[in-house]
Amino acid sequence: LAPKLLRGKKLLITAGPTFEPIDPVRGITNHSSGKMGFAIARAAAEAGADVTLVAGPVHLATPRGVQRIDVQSAQQMYDAVLPQAPHHHAFIAAAAVADWRPAQTHEHKLKKVEGGANLAGTAPTIAMAENPDILAAVANLPRPPYCVGFAAESEKLAEYAEAKRRRKGIPLIIANLGPATFGRDDNALLLIDEHGQRELPEAGGRADKLSLARALIADLSKRL
Numbered sequence: 001l002a003p004k005l006l007r008g009k010k011l012l013i014t015a016g017p018t019f020e021p022i023d024p025v026r027g028i029t030n031h032s033s034g035k036m037g038f039a040i041a042r043a044a045a046e047a048g049a050d051v052t053l054v055a056g057p058v059h060l061a062t063p064r065g066v067q068r069i070d071v072q073s074a075q076q077m078y079d080a081v082l083p084q085a086p087h088h089h090a091f092i093a094a095a096a097v098a099d100w101r102p103a104q105t106h107e108h109k110l111k112k113v114e115g116g117a118n119l120a121g122t123a124p125t126i127a128m129a130e131n132p133d134i135l136a137a138v139a140n141l142p143r144p145p146y147c148v149g150f151a152a153e154s155e156k157l158a159e160y161a162e163a164k165r166r167r168k169g170i171p172l173i174i175a176n177l178g179p180a181t182f183g184r185d186d187n188a189l190l191l192i193d194e195h196g197q198r199e200l201p202e203a204g205g206r207a208d209k210l211s212l213a214r215a216l217i218a219d220l221s222k223r224l
């Protein structure tokens with residue numbers, strides 16, 4: 001990869017899962033490892049970009065030269081991203097953001113035995129509220145950065161991904177090809193824009209996420 005393909009460009013990237021608290025000790029999350037988003041941040045920094053990485057709870061080292069902001073919930077990720085977005089050339093939404101959160105976060109741990117009463121057999125119901133769609137919100141800014149979304153579909157991949165691209169109003173969506181990619185070091189990607197599709201790796205098969213990230217950054221550099 002030519003070292004300075006993205007010199008002078010500012011990239012904002014989200015990565016990892018979100019954690020939506022139920023009470024002080026419990027919450028709802030997902031299996032996103034953050035590896036793809038962190039690999040993209042690393043590849044972008046290698047290419048000379050000024051990179052801000054907004055990360056959900058993950059166990060990954062910050063790539064060299066990347067400015068990292070740690071968050072837990074989707075709302076915190078939204079609050080970190082939205083004010084930053086207008087100052088960036090591109091926004092890459094690689095995070096697996098929870099669509100819903102518990103409507104209420106209990107101040108104290110939910111107990112099975114409460115005030116002497118045994119609540120066994122009376123499982124609580126957790127009411128859910130919708131989270132903001134960070135990517136759609138950024139894409140709807142008056143002067144949005146170039147927006148890239150990800151799509152993890154279990155069927156009709158290209159069709160659902162293209163529908164998602166249009167619905168969110170973004171120029172590029174990246175679908176994860178093949179079986180569950182969560183936590184793995186390799187992946188295969190399908191890039192879909194208004195003109196058509198492109199597979200990475202170009203030769204087919206799978207590649208490690210860093211190689212894919214570098215190929216993606218090379219592709220992105222032509223779009224910015």
Ligand code: C5P
Nearest residue numbers: 093094095097131132133134135149150
């Ligand atoms: O709608 P869906 O969750 O499948 O869309 C996936 C894409 O949208 C990903 O790029 C993800 O990072 C982004 N997203 C977001 N905020 C949400 C939900 C998804 O930025 N609340």
